[in-house]
Amino acid sequence: MEKSYINVKKQKKKSTIKFVWLLIAFAIIFIIIVARFALSGDGDDVFSGAPSSGDVYKIAQAFVIPTIKSPSPTFSDSEYQFGQKPDSVYIIKSYVDTKDNSGGDQKINFEITLKFKGGSKSNQQNWDVLNLNEY
Numbered sequence: 001m002e003k004s005y006i007n008v009k010k011q012k013k014k015s016t017i018k019f020v021w022l023l024i025a026f027a028i029i030f031i032i033i034v035a036r037f038a039l040s041g042d043g044d045d046v047f048s049g050a051p052s053s054g055d056v057y058k059i060a061q062a063f064v065i066p067t068i069k070s071p072s073p074t075f076s077d078s079e080y081q082f083g084q085k086p087d088s089v090y091i092i093k094s095y096v097d098t099k100d101n102s103g104g105d106q107k108i109n110f111e112i113t114l115k116f117k118g119g120s121k122s123n124q125q126n127w128d129v130l131n132l133n134e135y
Helices: 002-037 052-067
Strands: 079-085 091-099 105-116 127-134
Touching: 052 079, 052 091, 052 105, 052 127
Parallel strands: none
Antiparallel strands: 079 091, 091 105, 105 127
């Protein structure tokens, strides 16, 4: 009887040690995943709240550029108007300097209305263009 009791205790001890090592391995993997998530990114936090006027203006430029026929549009980084409506709707009024077909300077004014759907503010897919007027 004594041998079987010792064998049972040894068996339980082996299975307990295996379980502890398995828990340690999972804990290490979990810590690595959490650390990588916490340290990753380019500073643009998904949970940082509403976009600033600068964020909206950068996204507005990305939507306006494809509509401009000039190869090198130049946006004014300081002269734009910013407005915010409820439900994450933003309005930007500004202008872009371009060259026309004859090589002369041309100033195109634009007004764009954007809706932020959430997520990363710098990701163009998280925005919808509600209205774009160029004049």
